[in-house]
Amino acid sequence: MRKAHPTLVNPTAGGITGLAYALAQSEHRFHVRNIDLSAEDLTDSALWRRVIAEPSTDRGDVVKLWGGGRYAQTITPMLFSRIAETSRHTGSATAPALLYYMPSLALMDCRYPGYREVNTTNVLETGLITEGVYVILGGAGTVGRVITRLLQQRYQAKVIWLGRRPESDSKLQAQLNAFATPPYYVQADANDLASLSTALQTIQQQYPHINGAMFSGIVFDFDNSIAHTSEAQFNQILTVKTQGVVNFYQTFAPLVSDFLVYFSSGQAFSFSGAAQLSAYAAGITFADSFVHAAAQLTSATPPVGAINWGFWQSSLEEWPLDYAINSLSDEQGFTALERFTALLRQGVCRQLLCLNASEPVRAMMPVPLQQQIRLADGLTQSKTGFAEAVQALAQQPKPELATILNNPDQAKLLNLLARAVLARIEVLNSASLHRDALYQRWWQQTLTMLDQAGLIHYEQPGYRLTELGQHACLNAWPTWQTEKAYFINNAETRALALLLDDCLTALPAVLTGQVPATDVLFPNGSTEKVAGIYQKNQRVDYFNAVLADSAEAFIQQRLAVNSNRPLRILEIGAGTGGTTAMVLNRLSPYYDNIEQYAYTDISKAFLHHGQQHYGQHPFMRYALLNIEQAPDTQDFVLGHYDVVIAANVLHATGDIRSVLSHAKALLNQGGVLLLNEISDTNWLSHLTFGLLKGWWLYQDAELRMSGSPGLTPNAWRQQLLSLGFRAVYFPAESAHRLGQQIIAATSDGLVTCTPQKSVATCVESVATTTIKPNTVQAQDNAAQTIQSAIKQALSEALKAPLTSLENHIPFSDYGLDSILGVGFIKQVNQVLKLNMNTAIIFDYSTIEQLTDYIVKTYPGITPTAEPDTELARRFFNGELGVGEVLDKALLSRF
Numbered sequence: 001m002r003k004a005h006p007t008l009v010n011p012t013a014g015g016i017t018g019l020a021y022a023l024a025q026s027e028h029r030f031h032v033r034n035i036d037l038s039a040e041d042l043t044d045s046a047l048w049r050r051v052i053a054e055p056s057t058d059r060g061d062v063v064k065l066w067g068g069g070r071y072a073q074t075i076t077p078m079l080f081s082r083i084a085e086t087s088r089h090t091g092s093a094t095a096p097a098l099l100y101y102m103p104s105l106a107l108m109d110c111r112y113p114g115y116r117e118v119n120t121t122n123v124l125e126t127g128l129i130t131e132g133v134y135v136i137l138g139g140a141g142t143v144g145r146v147i148t149r150l151l152q153q154r155y156q157a158k159v160i161w162l163g164r165r166p167e168s169d170s171k172l173q174a175q176l177n178a179f180a181t182p183p184y185y186v187q188a189d190a191n192d193l194a195s196l197s198t199a200l201q202t203i204q205q206q207y208p209h210i211n212g213a214m215f216s217g218i219v220f221d222f223d224n225s226i227a228h229t230s231e232a233q234f235n236q237i238l239t240v241k242t243q244g245v246v247n248f249y250q251t252f253a254p255l256v257s258d259f260l261v262y263f264s265s266g267q268a269f270s271f272s273g274a275a276q277l278s279a280y281a282a283g284i285t286f287a288d289s290f291v292h293a294a295a296q297l298t299s300a301t302p303p304v305g306a307i308n309w310g311f312w313q314s315s316l317e318e319w320p321l322d323y324a325i326n327s328l329s330d331e332q333g334f335t336a337l338e339r340f341t342a343l344l345r346q347g348v349c350r351q352l353l354c355l356n357a358s359e360p361v362r363a364m365m366p367v368p369l370q371q372q373i374r375l376a377d378g379l380t381q382s383k384t385g386f387a388e389a390v391q392a393l394a395q396q397p398k399p400e401l402a403t404i405l406n407n408p409d410q411a412k413l414l415n416l417l418a419r420a421v422l423a424r425i426e427v428l429n430s431a432s433l434h435r436d437a438l439y440q441r442w443w444q445q446t447l448t449m450l451d452q453a454g455l456i457h458y459e460q461p462g463y464r465l466t467e468l469g470q471h472a473c474l475n476a477w478p479t480w481q482t483e484k485a486y487f488i489n490n491a492e493t494r495a496l497a498l499l500l501d502d503c504l505t506a507l508p509a510v511l512t513g514q515v516p517a518t519d520v521l522f523p524n525g526s527t528e529k530v531a532g533i534y535q536k537n538q539r540v541d542y543f544n545a546v547l548a549d550s551a552e553a554f555i556q557q558r559l560a561v562n563s564n565r566p567l568r569i570l571e572i573g574a575g576t577g578g579t580t581a582m583v584l585n586r587l588s589p590y591y592d593n594i595e596q597y598a599y600t601d602i603s604k605a606f607l608h609h610g611q612q613h614y615g616q617h618p619f620m621r622y623a624l625l626n627i628e629q630a631p632d633t634q635d636f637v638l639g640h641y642d643v644v645i646a647a648n649v650l651h652a653t654g655d656i657r658s659v660l661s662h663a664k665a666l667l668n669q670g671g672v673l674l675l676n677e678i679s680d681t682n683w684l685s686h687l688t689f690g691l692l693k694g695w696w697l698y699q700d701a702e703l704r705m706s707g708s709p710g711l712t713p714n715a716w717r718q719q720l721l722s723l724g725f726r727a728v729y730f731p732a733e734s735a736h737r738l739g740q741q742i743i744a745a746t747s748d749g750l751v752t753c754t755p756q757k758s759v760a761t762c763v764e765s766v767a768t769t770t771i772k773p774n775t776v777q778a779q780d781n782a783a784q785t786i787q788s789a790i791k792q793a794l795s796e797a798l799k800a801p802l803t804s805l806e807n808h809i810p811f812s813d814y815g816l817d818s819i820l821g822v823g824f825i826k827q828v829n830q831v832l833k834l835n836m837n838t839a840i841i842f843d844y845s846t847i848e849q850l851t852d853y854i855v856k857t858y859p860g861i862t863p864t865a866e867p868d869t870e871l872a873r874r875f876f877n878g879e880l881g882v883g884e885v886l887d888k889a890l891l892s893r894f
């Protein structure tokens with residue numbers, strides 16, 4: 001089995017992957033499970049059950065079992081439309097559409113496949129340069145000769161060939177002399193490191209500078225099935241793609257300036273036929289793994305990449321006819337090399353599969369979802385400057401940090417909380433507990449933390465109170481009542497202590513389902529209580545300050561490169577603006593350069609908050625953004641922002657890779673993502689946000705810390721790098737033990753787009769095709785009045801005009817969430833004299849459904865209409881505008 005780390009590739013046994021394709025495809029007596037395991041997982045006792053449970057496949061499709069997750073290889077298509085349209089060199093307008101595919105860099109999570117289109121207008125056209133010096137090992141071969149010809153014709157390149165044959169070989173002589181300027185030939189065997197080193201010395205006497213090196217070496221045999229091959233034959237084919245590949249890298253990587261490219265093949269994937277190509281498939285899968293490993297480990301050397309060709313037409317004279325179908329023309333292959341070297345040199349793409357796949361082959365290729373990727377505009381140059389600036393930030397001594405780290409209050413508070421929680425839950429009758437599955441995670445983590453605090457311990461068949469725990473059950477709640485005053489009277493901890501006190505008080509009611517946690521954290525839909533804990537607190541301020549410093553450092557670098565380009569910043573989940581305030585303050589010297597600061601949140605309640613507090617800045621924009629959905633489906637321009645900020649928000653989502661990819665899609669090339677995130681699990685978050693169901697909704701537990709939606713710094717780094725962020729920094733590393741971390745990551749510029757209708761378009765089409773006036777007319781008067789009351793309440797909760805609300809649109813599409821839902825249902829209850837729970841909005845999630853439910857459940861209901869005199873009062877008090885009064889007045893007539 002091939003061993004590989006999810007982000008750090010170990011190519012040692014990479015060839016086993018290809019050998020397993022050959023075995024599965026040629027030996028039907030075997031049931032092949034082609035599984036990639038990581039060394040660190042081998043101690044997991046459950047792993048072997050999962051290995052056995054893994055189904056075998058006929059083609060040897062490879063899967064990876066890692067950290068409790070199951071991953072499958074994906075291949076993401078890229079459409080270079082310029083090549084498909086026409087060839088700029090031949091002028092042929094009838095060239096068939098050619099697909100390029102970008103295989104996943106490692107084995108990636110099967111839930112994130114994508115269709116990748118690179119918009120070539122933003123991509124360098126070629127990574128090859130005029131009069132460049134290029135070495136091709138195997139240059140005398142079919143592909144090498146085509147590339148040599150076009151390199152010479154189009155780039156006036158100096159081409160050097162390496163091959164095993166002596167220069168005197170008559171066939172080789174003919175091949176060399178077929179060129180007007182014969183390539184410079186040096187005899188060398190890739191399998192022999194010393195031979196390559198000598199060849200390099202010879203080359204350097206003539207060409208001291210080498211721009212690019214291409215590995216085009218291969219030994220091939222059409223019948224190399226496992227059943228028929230001999231060991232010698234197998235080794236001959238394998239060695240050049242293993243030992244040869246490594247030797248070539250060792251010899252040329254230190255000296256080549258622009259790129260090192262390995263010519264690989266479609267045989268590296270299970271959809272290609274490997275039944276008769278056992279050694280070749282094994283060699284190719286090793287070589288590809290080696291390329292990824294080399295690219296990861298040696299950032300100082302030139303970019304290293306692999307281009308996996310389909311069959312070339314030029315090989316047809318020598319190869320069987322059936323390979324001809326869908327083969328690559330010289331033109332297609334060479335243009336692919338030009339584009340690939342361009343992307344490789346930009347650091348955007350390190351492996352490209354280039355083939356004209358037939359329909360059956362396409363059907364086997366793992367491209368399950370259709371997405372597109374574009375390369376965003378941007379400033380790659382700013383990257384280096386930012387790396388230095390952000391690293392300097394991390395090393396700057398910060399006197400306030402020592403004070404925070406040495407403050408004993410947090411430890412004291414945590415200790416009190418552990419005991420108080422035990423006292424509050426110990427009295428609960430298990431039969432009355434909330435049955436919601438999500439609370440199971442809360443309970444499990446609570447038990448773990450109480451155990452860690454020495455208050456309980458596990459003893460068959462369950463947990464028992466320790467002596468300390470028994471004492472806490474008797475005294476901890478009254479102790480909290482007394483001790484909380486210390487924290488409440490301290491400005492530093494006041495807001496947090498008040499919130500914790502509310503949560504502790506309501507804890508039994510929340511856990512027994514009598515009170516929704518949202519009502520405790522956001523009473524009457526107000527964000528005030530939660531806002532307090534994110535502001536005017538040394539610890540919180542410290543992390544916000546590091547984030548703001550990082551934003552400033554980035555912006556300084558960015559302006560140094562180009563001061564004319566306006567700056568665009570977007571904040572995800574800006575919430576109550578704690579981070580916004582700090583960032584805006586720090587960026588005041590650059591206000592003239594800021595074109596836009598997008599203050600976004602999933603809840604309208606927070607946008608209102610932002611408008612009230614930051615409305616004075618002309619560049620502020622306010623918009624709903626659910627980062628769990630693709631930003632382009634929410635009318636955001638992709639690749640548009642220089643800085644994307646998310647403070648204490650990304651962990652609170654179901655799928656971290658998906659939200660990181662959406663956040664990346666907003667960034668331009670070289671743009672920076674700045675995260676402020678929890679870095680450990682403690683009572684402060686567990687007892688507050690941990691009570692919200694949203695805290696536990698994550699579906700990728702294998703990536704999160706145990707008992708928390710947060711990710712460790714290492715997990716953030718792994719996920720960010722695997723999604724194409726180029727570099728990841730932790731500018732507050734010395735403060736991680738305070739339970740927070742700041743993460744800065746720069747984007748490579750590849751942006752995932754979703755070819756879907758925008759929300760606005762969807763709403764429009766629903767409105768025009770499905771709303772029928774007859775439906776409304778057929779309703780009885782009571783239903784009409786109930787519906788009007790619901791609409792009215794919804795309009796007020798959303799601060800949206802009545803006319804914008806449609807009966808069929810789910811409340812969530814308007815941005816109504818569990819927080820805004822509190823105020824909404826409260827008003828419906830008030831007007832209709834009902835006592836519905838806020839959660840009703842999830843069961844009956846449109847105006848129409850809720851109306852229907854109320855009509856059926858509460859027959860004979862008489863709504864309390866808001867009297868005209870009350871409307872007049874609110875109008876004169878400035879609470880309602882003319883439009884709203886008219887809306888209400890009109891509504892009451894229909």
Ligand SMILES: NC(=O)c1ccc[n+]([C@@H]2O[C@H](COP(=O)([O-])OP(=O)(O)OC[C@H]3O[C@@H](n4cnc5c(N)ncnc54)[C@H](OP(=O)(O)O)[C@@H]3O)[C@@H](O)[C@H]2O)c1
Pocket residue numbers: 137138139140141142143144162163164165188189190191215216217218219220240244263264265266308309310311312313315
């Ligand atoms: N042609 C296609 O349709 C196709 C499809 C997919 C992938 N590819 C890839 O494209 C590359 C070129 O293929 P091709 O069809 O041009 O191959 P080819 O015509 O068979 O040429 C292979 C070349 O490799 C050289 N070579 C083999 N072993 C070597 C060694 N140990 N040291 C130095 N040179 C060595 C040979 O020269 P000597 O005999 O003088 O050593 C020969 O010139 C290969 O990497 C292959 O995997 C080709």
